[in-house]
Amino acid sequence: MSDSAVRGHDDASSPRSVRYREKLVPSPGVWLLVGVFGLACFAVGAPINIPVAIVVAVVLAAGLGLLLWSSSPVLEVTDRSLQVGRAHIEREFVGDVEIFRGESARQAAGPQADGRAFMNFRPWVSPLARIQITDPADPTPYWLTNSRHPEELARALGSEERGEDG
Structure with missing residues (x-):
């Protein structure tokens, strides 16, 4: 598959319907x-x-x-789960998605980042998506990952994406 997102894949015979897929290959x-x-x-x-x-x-x-x-990680959203690189979580524990670009992305990944968060960064992709984790048993407050198409990732997760441009 290419590094761009795969949208609208609905195969009823498939055990897991892929809503979004992106491989963060180098630019x-x-x-x-x-x-x-x-x-x-x-x-x-x-x-x-x-x-x-x-x-x-x-x-x-x-x-x-x-x-x-x-070594390029894959972001994949299915009907049941979210996968970012090797990390995997059930969709029921995924909350809102916040999108960052420019200076706000640098702040979100640096000074404003929570040390307990799962982070997946690639220097050749600049937009960031912060995905809230709602599992009460998980100490990770959110996942922070690069994405070339963060708005599409947020839509695939069923979130009202919020963004901050910088």
């Missing part, structure tokens, strides 16, 4: 840096042996790209 700028990394590896090895430098550069750049891709 085009990060992929450009992976290419620059490969060129730098080639430049270091080229004076010694050009064919070996090409192989090393391709292997290292591909390895870095694979690492970035495979």
Whole structure:
């Protein structure tokens, strides 16, 4: 699947109907840096042996790209649950969603963050969604995660999204 959200997937035969799915893959700028990394590896090895430098550069750049891709977390909302990376919670314990952009996102992720919160950050995605957790047995007050489409995430969770622009 692509890194964009999947919307409106309703398959009655599916045991879990996906309402929203997003993989937080690196932005085009990060992929450009992976290419620059490969060129730098080639430049270091080229004076010694050009064919070996090409192989090393391709292997290292591909390895870095694979690492970035495979470590990109998935946000998924189904009829029954919310998953953010490896964290998972039943939908009945999900409250309101608040959206932050710009300076307010920086404040929400830094000085105003609660140390008990679950946080899922990727530097190549700037909007944040703060998802309230209503489980009385869970000491985590909220989940704070990046999302390229936080309004769609909030709608999939059935929340009246509130936003703060900065």
